[in-house]
Amino acid sequence: MTDFAEIWSYLSQGPLLWLTATLCAYALGDACFRLAGRSPLVNPVLVAVAALAVLLHVTATPYATYFEGAQFVHFLLGPATVALALPLYDSLPRLRRALWPALAALVAGSFTAALSALAIAKALGVDGPVLASLAPKSATAPVAIGIAERMGGSPTLTAVLVILTGITGAVVATPLLNALRLRDWRARGFAVGLTSHGIGTARALQVHPTAGAFAALGMALNALATALIAPLSLSLIQQGIP
Amino acid sequence: MLHALILILICQLLGEMAARALGLPLPGPVLGMVLLLAALVALPRLGLLVRPVAQGILAHLSLLFVPAGVGVVGHVATLGGQTGAILLAVVVSTVLAITVGALTFAAVARLTGSQDD
Known part of the structure; x- marks a missing residue:
């Protein structure tokens, strides 16, 4: 009989083990989310990431090995982004009627995201490439990374900040918007997608279909807007204009 | 299901090609989303084809961010x-x-x- 160490060394080389672990960790996160009465503070992504991080640490597995299995899940981000056309299409008549609110919220929200992050970071002594990596963090990851690179930021740091922004938005959105007494699902969804891109959109889809469609719209529009607003905000902050 | 998947992947592929060829600041999948939206507007019957697969993928959209999150x-x-x-x-x-x-x-x-x- 083969001992466990040999089976482990065989399995840990292939993609099957970590693909299964990723799906199981997410199922665990989802179960915790349901057990907590769908509380937004128990975010399934956050639970799954924490569980997997502990597992990788305990088994001394490098991220590259993990990603060989997880890449199949990661790859689906592209097709999933394309598939967001469907909720957008379903809400098209309502989107047309909400053109001005959406454009106003886009400009106000996108500037707020970039300027407030840069102002806080600069006031606390952060500078240079880190500021450039921080400015586009509300855009979806591939867009944010491209923009940050053009401004002299770091792609890895930008990816980290984009994910942190997404998870923060997904966790705070529901309690925050309830405290603001906003009942318009369009406004709620749009602001969350605009600020926390795909992770926020995924959260909005769980909450309400209208919120999900407007979140997808907010994410898509802010991918465009950030390309202009992030460099502008960075130069404003660096020149010392508050 | 097969044809829906093909349609989605072709939209993404065309989006990637357009983003590279035209040097656009947008990622390919976002352009692919715009393409699929345009296709749905032009041919509403495509909605029946894409709907089950698109809803299947979107139902677990959060899951797809787990690998990147672990990297963070x-x-x-x-x-x-x-x-x-x-x-x-x-x-x-x-x-x-x-x-x-x-x-x-x-x-x-x-x-x-x-x-x-």
């Missing part, structure tokens, strides 16, 4: 001595942006009389 854990240490400042900037700016975005949307919707159904 290892990199939080690279923020160095500025970790606290950066995390504060991320959290506060996210709260402010959601607040400003949602309130602006609602205020302009009231001004322009744009109501939801």
Whole structure:
């Protein structure tokens, strides 16, 4: 009989083990989310990431090995982004009627995201490439990374900040918007997608279909807007204009 | 299901090609989303084809961010001595942006009389 160490060394080389672990960790996160009465503070992504991080640490597995299995899940981000056309299409008549609110919220929200992050970071002594990596963090990851690179930021740091922004938005959105007494699902969804891109959109889809469609719209529009607003905000902050 | 998957992947592929060829600042999948939306507007019957597969993928959209999220854990240490400042900037700016975005949307919707159904 083969001992466990040999089976482990065989399995840990292939993609099957970590693909299964990723799906199981997410199922665990989802179960915790349901057990907590769908509380937004128990975010399934956050639970799954924490569980997997502990597992990788305990088994001394490098991220590259993990990603060989997880890449199949990661790859689906592209097709999933394309598939967001469907909720957008379903809400098209309502989107047309909400053109001005959406454009106003886009400009106000996108500037707020970039300027407030840069102002806080600069006031606390952060500078240079880190500021450039921080400015586009509300855009979806591939867009944010491209923009940050053009401004002299770091792609890895930008990816980290984009994910942190997404998870923060997904966790705070529901309690925050309830405290603001906003009942318009369009406004709620749009602001969350605009600020926390795909992770926020995924959260909005769980909450309400209208919120999900407007979140997808907010994410898509802010991918465009950030390309202009992030460099502008960075130069404003660096020149010392508050 | 096969044809729906092909349609989605072709939209993404065309999006990637257009982004590269034209040097656009947008990622291929976002352009692919615009393409699929245009296709659905032009041919509403495509909706019946794509719907089950698109809804299947979107039902677990959160799952797809798990691998990238795990990658982030290892990199939080690279923020160095500025970790606290950066995390504060991320959290506060996210709260402010959601607040400003949602309130602006609602205020302009009231001004322009744009109501939801």
